[in-house]
Amino acid sequence: MKLDQLKVLRAVVETGTVKSAAESLNRTQPAVSQALKALEFQTGTELFDRSGYRLELTAVGRRVYLQSLRVLAEAEDLTQLIRHFEKGQEETVTIAIDAAADPNLMTPVLAGLQTRFPDTRVILRAEVLSGAIEAVRSGAAALAMAPAIPVMLEEEGFDYRPLNGSVMRNVAAPSLLDAMNAPRTLADLRRFHQVIARDSGQASGLFDRELGVQKGQRRWYVSDLHMKKQLLVAGLGWGRLPEHLIAEELAQDRLRDIVLPHTHLSFEIEVFVFRQRRSAIGPVATHLWDAFAH
Structure with missing residues (x-):
């Protein structure tokens, strides 16, 4: 055989x-x-x-x-x-980073990597929703940093470590909120365009549906969260963004939370770093993994 x-x-x-x-x-x-x-x-x-x-x-x-x-x-x-x-050490190492994860979690790790392995090329892949899991599963990325649910990572057979938590907040520009005229239910938002970030992966399993999008909702699609934020600030739609990405806009009153009575639009997420559970891992990927433990 x-x-x-x-x-x-x-x-x-x-x-x-x-x-x-x-x-x-x-x-x-x-x-x-x-x-x-x-x-x-x-x-x-x-x-x-x-x-x-x-x-x-x-x-x-x-x-x-x-x-x-x-x-x-x-x-x-x-x-x-x-x-x-x-x-010996890897020539290239690829890291998948979900757009909803705070990049400040990664920068000190990358600084240490640059000092210790200056000749290794680093590729940072921006992913949305299932994209990070798919990149690690396929071997396209050595590891990823993304929001996830532990049971999903367990089912994929990944090693994983929790990093921090964040909040996804539904926001809109003040001008659009004025046009909404004090909405009370999700149905009141249907005629205003919801801006949605497209999944960069194959959207299988839990991701194989549009979470937080109601039937009949007018919608626009973007490929990254920075474009989404730009459209929201311009008053062209409403949508959900991670708190760290819009802290300045909230402080400057360029964006505001959408508040509906008896409806919680915002929710907490937990960000993990994860990798395949492989026996053969190069020194650069090993260094990255260990750096997230400190």
Whole structure:
């Protein structure tokens, strides 16, 4: 049994057809079919039910597939470990930062990183909602700093550490609040545009719906919170922003809280730093992780 055969098995299960698996692996369909047949010959049983359009795992096939995922993960960890030994410290390290997280939490850590690893390139990825989790899950980022719920991080199998809490506040410019004429319910806000930051990830699971957006709500979409703030200050809409991002605007009365009787529009969030639970972690990523513990 070869790792290559297990990779073919994983690709076929994930894509559902031999053709799609061949495309994802950049191989011919006969080569993929041959690898599957060889694997079935070695296990002594059929791994797939081929009666339908999509290949479906048999009971034995599912057990083999689940075990193969563990074997492939171990092999990928070993490959990563060898590469770290060969290269020493990482040439590049990527950090995903959610727009709702206070960047002041990151700057002292980055200052220490710059002093200790001056030759390592650092890439900071700005993410929104599920984007940070997806970046770490896919390996595109070594770690991330973002608001999250502990159970979500547990389900992803991440290592995580709490950093601080913040408050998301629903705000609008004074001119727009005057136009709202003392709203009493969420329904009173429907005709005023809500400005919403688009999810930078695939919005799966908990994120696969627009939280805090009511049916029939007029809405505009932006790709980052700074653009969102600019539109809110200009009186072009209302929306939710993290407290640290609008402290100055609130102090200068350029933005105000939207207050509705019996309705709590603002809510608290908890920011975490998290990473994949991998055995092979480079010295730069390790330094970053440890720095957040102090």
